[in-house]
Amino acid sequence: MATGRTHRPATRSRGIPEATVARLPLYLRALTALSERSVPTVSSEELAAAAGVNSAKLRKDFSYLGSYGTRGVGYDVEYLVYQISRELGLTQDWPVVIVGIGNLGAALANYGGFASRGFRVAALIDADPAMAGKPVAGIPVQHTDDLEKIIDDNGVSIGVIATPAGAAQQVCDRLVAAGVTSILNFAPTVLSVPDGVDVRKVDLSIELQILAFHEQRKAGEEATGESEAVVRAPKDSGKGPDGDVPAVMPA
Amino acid sequence: MATGRTHRPATRSRGIPEATVARLPLYLRALTALSERSVPTVSSEELAAAAGVNSAKLRKDFSYLGSYGTRGVGYDVEYLVYQISRELGLTQDWPVVIVGIGNLGAALANYGGFASRGFRVAALIDADPAMAGKPVAGIPVQHTDDLEKIIDDNGVSIGVIATPAGAAQQVCDRLVAAGVTSILNFAPTVLSVPDGVDVRKVDLSIELQILAFHEQRKAGEEATGESEAVVRAPKDSGKGPDGDVPAVMPA
DNA sequence: CACTGTGAAACCGTTCACAGCG
DNA sequence: CGCTGTGAACGGTTTCACAGTG
Numbered sequence: 001m002a003t004g005r006t007h008r009p010a011t012r013s014r015g016i017p018e019a020t021v022a023r024l025p026l027y028l029r030a031l032t033a034l035s036e037r038s039v040p041t042v043s044s045e046e047l048a049a050a051a052g053v054n055s056a057k058l059r060k061d062f063s064y065l066g067s068y069g070t071r072g073v074g075y076d077v078e079y080l081v082y083q084i085s086r087e088l089g090l091t092q093d094w095p096v097v098i099v100g101i102g103n104l105g106a107a108l109a110n111y112g113g114f115a116s117r118g119f120r121v122a123a124l125i126d127a128d129p130a131m132a133g134k135p136v137a138g139i140p141v142q143h144t145d146d147l148e149k150i151i152d153d154n155g156v157s158i159g160v161i162a163t164p165a166g167a168a169q170q171v172c173d174r175l176v177a178a179g180v181t182s183i184l185n186f187a188p189t190v191l192s193v194p195d196g197v198d199v200r201k202v203d204l205s206i207e208l209q210i211l212a213f214h215e216q217r218k219a220g221e222e223a224t225g226e227s228e229a230v231v232r233a234p235k236d237s238g239k240g241p242d243g244d245v246p247a248v249m250p251a
Numbered sequence: 252m253a254t255g256r257t258h259r260p261a262t263r264s265r266g267i268p269e270a271t272v273a274r275l276p277l278y279l280r281a282l283t284a285l286s287e288r289s290v291p292t293v294s295s296e297e298l299a300a301a302a303g304v305n306s307a308k309l310r311k312d313f314s315y316l317g318s319y320g321t322r323g324v325g326y327d328v329e330y331l332v333y334q335i336s337r338e339l340g341l342t343q344d345w346p347v348v349i350v351g352i353g354n355l356g357a358a359l360a361n362y363g364g365f366a367s368r369g370f371r372v373a374a375l376i377d378a379d380p381a382m383a384g385k386p387v388a389g390i391p392v393q394h395t396d397d398l399e400k401i402i403d404d405n406g407v408s409i410g411v412i413a414t415p416a417g418a419a420q421q422v423c424d425r426l427v428a429a430g431v432t433s434i435l436n437f438a439p440t441v442l443s444v445p446d447g448v449d450v451r452k453v454d455l456s457i458e459l460q461i462l463a464f465h466e467q468r469k470a471g472e473e474a475t476g477e478s479e480a481v482v483r484a485p486k487d488s489g490k491g492p493d494g495d496v497p498a499v500m501p502a
Numbered sequence: 503c504a505c506t507g508t509g510a511a512a513c514c515g516t517t518c519a520c521a522g523c524g
Numbered sequence: 525c526g527c528t529g530t531g532a533a534c535g536g537t538t539t540c541a542c543a544g545t546g
Contacts, residue, residue: 019515022319025460029439052441056517071523071528088460090469096459103361107354113439118463157466158459181469182462184455186278188364190303192537196467200458204435205364207451208347208409209276209339211433212369214449215408216340218432249535270537294505307539314507322506322545505546513538523528 001144020061026051028084034077043074085118095122095154097180100163101131101141104186108162109137122154127167145170151178158182165189172199175196189231256339257343267338268393277302278309279335284330294325334368346373346405348431350422352392355437359413360388370452378418395422402429409433416440423450 015205025039030050034042045061048055062068062075068083069075081225085091096114097104101124124136127144134141142150150156161168168187175183176197186192193199193247281301283446284291295313299306307335311321319334320326329452336342347365349356352375359365360375375387378395385392401407412419419438426434427448436442436452444450 017515021464022461024464025454025457026441027332027459030441046397050441052443054517056519057515059528060516060530065339067529069528072542073524074473074527087464090460091461092461094463094466102405103354103358108455110354111455113454114459117456117460119456119459127409158462160459181468182315184462189299190277190281196469198462200462200543202453202455202458203276203364204275204359204362205368205370206276206280207435208345208365208370208411209279209341209368210273210448211340211435211451212345213272213275213339215345215433218447242427268536296505305539307541311508320506323504325505334530384530391505404530454513504546506543508543509541511538511540513536514538515536516534517534518532519530520532521528521530 002093014065020064021088023051023053023057023061024028024084026053027061028081028088028090031077031081034100035081039077041070041074041076044069047075047132050200051230081102088104090118093118093120094158095120095156096158096160097121097125097147097150097156097175098160098162099144099175100161100167100187101126101136102162102164105162108160108186109139119158121154123150125150127163147171147174151175151180156180158184160186161191162186167233218225267315271315272339274302274304274308274312275335275339277304278312278341279332280339282328282332282335286332290328292321292325292327295320299328300429318452341369343355343368344371345409346371346407347409348372348374348376348398348401348405348407348426349411349413349436350395350398350426351412351418352377352387353413353415356411356413358391359411359437361439370409373407374401376401398422398425400428402426402431407431410437411435411437412442413437 027047031046034047034052042050043057044059051058062080065087074217082091096119098108098121101109101208105124105126109121114121121137121139124139124141125144125147126132126141131141131164132143135190149160153212157180158202159175161171161175161183163171165187168185168189169191169237172183172185172191172193176193181196182198183193183200184192186198186203188203188205193201253258254382274340279300281298282293284301287300293301295306295310296433299309313331316338316351319372321332333342349359350371352360356375356377364383365372372388372390374392375392376395376398377383377392380394380477382392383394408431410426410427410433412434413421414437419436419440420442423434423436423442423444427445432448434442434444434450437454439454439456442450442452
C-alpha cells in the first residue's frame, strides 16, 4: 500500500479491493502464459495453481470484475486476458521515466518486463552530466535539468525513482510538480507527496530483513524455545576479520 | 506474503503479527537515521511520521515486542535500535548468494543497503561460463556448477534469484536442495518450494501495473463516471495544464 | 501532564460451503 | 454433473479512545 491520505470518497461504483488489484497482474501473467500455449479455457482451480493462490480467492477476486466465467466449464483465457488488461489500464501504453541511472536504473531500463506490459520507457534521467547523451538500453540519458520538459513533452504520469536516498525526495517533488501522479520508489526513504499522488515502494533490504526474521525463527525452533539462539553459524572459515556487527552508534 | 504452506503452529510464545514484522525494518531505518543525528529519544508521533505510518499503529506494533518506551517521554533511540535489530535477527550477519548476474543481479551486488544491514554478499553465481571469474562489485562471479558447494561452504541460508524467469524454478530447486531456506525472488514466476522454505517476491512490472490501475482510475474520475473511459491519451501535450491537487501535505 | 500501552470496536481480507447455472 | 459466483463465518489488521504511569 502506499496511497496518500484519505480513502478517496470519490464516486466509487465498482470498488475493487486493493488486495484484489494487487493480484490481478499475477493472474494476467499466468493467463498470458496459457494464451501463448493456445490453451482456450481454464478452471479456477488450474489458474489459481498457476498464479500461486487458492481457487476460492481467485473466484472471489474475479467476481469483483464481473461474471466472466462459464459454470461447469471455466474461464475463456483470451477474454479474461482482455478484461484484466482493461481493468488494469494496460490497453493503453504508459510512458514512464526512470530517474537515477546507476546500476539499478540501468537494470530497470533493460528490464524486458516493462515494455511487454503496456509500459514504455520514455526517458532516462540522471544528475551526472557525464552520463548525458550516453545510451543505456538504447535510450540516451538526459540531464536532470530538463526533467520538467521531458515529463511534459511525453505526457508522463508515472515516474520511477532509482536515485540514492538523499536525492529521492527532491526528485519526487520535481516529478510531482511537473505532473507525475504515480511514483515507484526504489530509494530507501519515505517520500512525502501531496494528496492524490500514489507512491509504491520497493525496498530490497527490507525484503531481506523480513526473510531474516523468519530465518532466525526457524533456527530458534530447532533448539527449543527462543532464548538468545545462536542460529547456525556460517561454517566459520573466518567469514570476515571485521567485527561485522555494524553497531557503531555515535551516541 | 509468501510463506510456504501451513501456518506454522509452532511453539509461538511471542507471536508477532506478520504485518508488524513487515514494518519493523521501516522503523529501524528511521531510528538509525535519528541515531546518526544523535537524537536520544523519540515520541511515537515523531517516529511514526519519520516511518510513514500513524502513531497508534506504531505503538501497537511496539507493544508486541514488549514495553520499551517511557510514558510521558517516548522511546530511547539506541535501545530501540538494538531491540528491533535483535528481533529481526540482524545482530548476526547473514551470508547471502545472488544467482543470476545480469543487470539486476549486478545492481543488487552493488547495492549498499545489503551490507549496511547485517547482510553480506557471500557469492555471486551465474550460468554463463564467460562471466566466471569476472569481478562484480569486487566479488568474482562463480559458475552455477559449484552452487551446492558454495552454499555449503558459506553456510548460506538466504538466496536471491535474479535469473530470467525460465531458469528460476530450477535454480530455486537447487538452492533449496543445498540447504537454503529463504529466497528472495526477482524473476517473474511463481516458485514452488517445499514446506518450511520462505519465498518473498519482488516483481517490478507488477508494481507498475498496480500504479497503472490507480492512474487510470484518477484519469477516469476527472471525466465523470466510468464508461469505457478513454482515459487521457498520453501524447496530447500531456497532462501539463490541468491543475491537479494543489498539494501541501507533509506526511 | 504528556505520552505510552492496550482493550474494544471497526474494518478488511480470506476461507468456507453451497446455491445456482450451463 | 462440474464449476462458477457469492453470502456468511472467520481471522487478522487498523483505528479508536482512554486508562495507566513515569
